[in-house]
Amino acid sequence: MQFNRNARLDSSQVRSSGGGGRSGRGGGIAVGGGASIIIVILALLFGFNPGDLLGGGTGTTTGTSGSTGTGSGAGTTDAYADCETGADIEANPECRWVAYTNSIQAYWTQALPGYQVTETRTFSQGVQTACGQATSDVGPFYCPADQYVYLDTSFFEGLLAQLGAEGGYAAEAYVIAHEYGHHIQNLTGTMEQVQRQGQTTGPDSPAVRLELQADCYAGVWFRFADNDPDGPIAQITQDDLNRAIDAAETVGDDHIQETMQGTVTPENWTHGSSEQRKQWLWTGYETGDPNRCNTFSAGAMG
Template sequence: MQYKDSARLDSSQVTSSSGGGGAGGKMAVGGIGGIIIVLLAMFLGFDPGALVGGTAAGPQQSTDDYAQCKTGADIDANRDCRFVAYTNSIQSYWSQALSGYQPTTTHIFTGQVSTACGTATSAVGPFYCPSDRIVYLDTGFFDQLTSQLGAQGGDAAEAYVIAHEYGHHISNLTGVLGQVQRAGNQTGANSPQVKLELQADCYAGVWMKNATKDPNSPIAAITVDDLQRAADAASAVGDDRIQQQSTGRVDRESWTHGSAAQRQNWLARGFNSGDPNQCNTFAS
């Protein structure tokens, strides 16, 4: 992924905090292991408090760790600035594509974080909290994506993960996420929850298609290799692939995010069309 050196970065869209230590409450999924926790919580559009316990609270005190990220050229000197570039590009696109889009922030934390959805630890993986409309991310997840889940990694894979979470923000703004939540915590290959996750994958693909067309985007180019890395990351977090890796068997009825093939297919559909109207996974 290539960046525009002259592009202005808006660091106010990325906040950070350091929670340190573990969550005060016990995880609802006990004794299963970190990779299964990631399977259940990764890219979750729902309350992470259901996994880690704790009471709902507002976001923690934020710091200005990204204030020095002012232009695309700063990414060369400080690689952390790439998270500002991802966020800026994603929100610039959606502010034009979705009427009434409401900007939010990416909150980067370590250890644990208090959100309006409850307290979450790094083990939850990236998630979106619909109550405060913030995307939460421990960047250490990207090491897990490559070392434990076997993805190739790279900037495009990271951007896909964040764009997926912003896809949940879009589903929240359009009312789709709320409808799925009211339907209950269903699982299975064709469940509303899986369709919600696939919609977020599709929205991520739509953004990737349009990222370089937007003059306000700090993304200069997305290569074929970038697309392959994003697709590889989507496959790595497929329910079937994680289940096979962790338990040696696949249980379609317990799926929460979709298979590797489903996730790749919807990411590709979003990219190939470049049209968010093609992301109605509920009609498929």
């Protein structure tokens, strides 16, 4: 992924949260079937119960479509104040979090009337959020209670590769754009509607449809970023798209289940298959239209 050296960055959209304890988020997690820590992290990243996905366990997690706990988080600092232009990414790669966030929110500000600009909050070790406490084992997640996207900046170092993903900046951008997709769903009321329905697993469940829509929204942003001459993303290459799609396929429920337990159980799916995730990410990119991301329509699931 190439960055626009001359683009101005707004560092106020990314702040660093203070560290916290290690008691976990929500009510904790119980993972059955001998699942590895990879599944625990992915569960927290994408908001599902790993016990459900692997067909065992009774733990709960606070994910993208739910909230527990109280409080709005520990104090934050403007750790990215020196990230002023795209050129600063060359000296300080951490500035890329500002570039992703700025570009994503620039798109939704013009695409969604009444869009509420929020923050990406980075952390290490742990962080207290309005959705509960998260530890350093947690990757990026969206908390609907305080409307922030939380990011442990060390998350991407090797995790997706352990599941066979190529990784890279485009894979990072996909994951963060997916979480901002949940912010859109929260603002539009889609997330609340899915919560009321209560069905959290299954290949056609509202929960899966919610996640696939967030993938589609991420794809729409990729199209915007590729055609925004003044934005911080200078160009989206074919390799970038391949890496984003590869990441989406890697976190498909069937791929995770096959990798971790050797069998695929669609009744436990929470986010959709690798093919579905690829399809909806590509639909978003190909159309560039968030109105084409209606995964809740009849026939949307194929």
